[in-house]
Amino acid sequence: MESAGGDAVARLDELTRKLRRECPWDREQDERSIVPHTVGEAYELAAAAQSGDDAKMVDELGDVLFQVHFLSLLLEERGTGSLAEVADHAHAKLVRRHPHIFGEVEVDSSGEVLKNWDQIKKGEDGREPGIFGDVPENLPGPLYALKTQRRAASTGFDFDHVPYDGVTGELEELEAAKTREETFHEVGDVLFAAINVARKLKVDPELALRASADRFQERVQAAEEIAKRDGKAWDALDTEAQLGYYTRARTLLER
Structure with missing residues (x-):
């Protein structure tokens, strides 16, 4: 082979x-x-x-x-x-980067493996100095946020639980935002907090977001088809009617 x-x-x-x-x-x-x-x-x-x-x-x-x-x-x-x-x-x-396999280091979990990995990376030649020195700025937003959070966590600055309350708190601050600048700031915080939850759950936020967008596309297209069978033009429907067809499509697709 x-x-x-x-x-x-x-x-x-x-x-x-x-x-x-x-x-x-x-x-x-x-x-x-x-x-x-x-x-x-x-x-x-x-x-x-x-x-x-x-x-x-x-x-x-x-x-x-x-x-x-x-x-x-x-x-x-x-x-x-x-x-x-x-x-x-x-x-x-x-x-x-695998001293627990090729060296004398002992680990009890995958979390310890990742922590060792990040620590080892910091000492390698060519690495930018600082906690966030090797986080490329041209990454897609979700991945950029994820890597930023991982670098901070590698220093011990991390939650010991899944911070669902962080998302809730940021949503409350977003609802209270008064200016466009505040809204911009708080939307970013909501997204950052949601990515932090994904990180703690070991879910890739980029792939999860794309999968969600794909499901949304599938449901809207199915809703349009149902409306067409009823003799309705999707673009001519009001929002309430569209939501009704969307709910029907979602129910059918989830069976």
Whole structure:
């Protein structure tokens, strides 16, 4: 099995090099033009994982693997890295961050593993100083908030319970907001508090939010179809009538 996997990776590497040499589009690319595709493929992989579609996961993992090969080849062309160096670097990092497997450290829970992981990261070369030094500012909002909270928690600044009351408190402050500036501030606090609850429950807020948006889309589309069967145009209905169809659609979809 290991040999078959190595042969498959070697074939992909050969293909990547051929595309880089012979395809006009691939020859024009650099890391800045490719990375947006890498991010897109990562999101598609996340969607496949969330849906539980293993065949789709195989497909999307292949796309991500190609991105790794292509970006590694760009490093090789500049003489600053290679796929082998990328793999060796990942191997060394994982060994270093798992001292409970490859060292003498003992842990009793996954929470301790994560705490050790964060502490080890702080001492690695190239890390930005400060508690939040290595939190990239260009992350999507939910992930940026999640990583910010995790960094704070790694210092011991964390709740020992799921802070549902934090969301409730922030909602009350939002309801009491008087100005647009206050509303902007309090909406952010509500979202931040909700992400903190997700973190404590070990739920990815980005994936959970996308799944919620997908459910909403499905229900609205179903409501529109029900209205159409009743001879009603969705856009012509008032809000109360739309909510009635939405409730019917939700009930049907949840059966």
